[in-house]
Amino acid sequence: xxxDMGTETTQDDVMIMADPYDTTDHNQDGYFVYGAERFYxxxxxxDFFAEEGxxxxxxxxxxxxxxxxx
Numbered sequence: 093x094x095x096d097m098g099t100e101t102t103q104d105d106v107m108i109m110a111d112p113y114d115t116t117d118h119n120q121d122g123y124f125v126y127g128a129e130r131f132y133x134x135x136x137x138x139d140f141f142a143e144e145g146x147x148x149x150x151x152x153x154x155x156x157x158x159x160x161x162x
Contacts, residue, residue, distance in 0.1 A: 094107055094128065095107075095108060103129060105129065111123060
């Protein structure tokens with residue numbers, strides 16, 4: 093899930109991730125919360141691929157996002 097915290101900035105947005113193992117926060121409730129900007133910027137290949145192309149999609153945003161139809 094995604095929570096924008098009711099603000100216009102993305103700096104405080106979080107992603108809610110399912111985790112059946114979930115023992116790292118000492119509260120085994122089946123999910124954890126992760127900063128959305130941290131998630132986005134951790135998934136970058138920086139200079140691994142050449143700087144060719146329109147938006148350098150091969151270098152950035154190497155993840156899949158599923159969005160249900162309304």
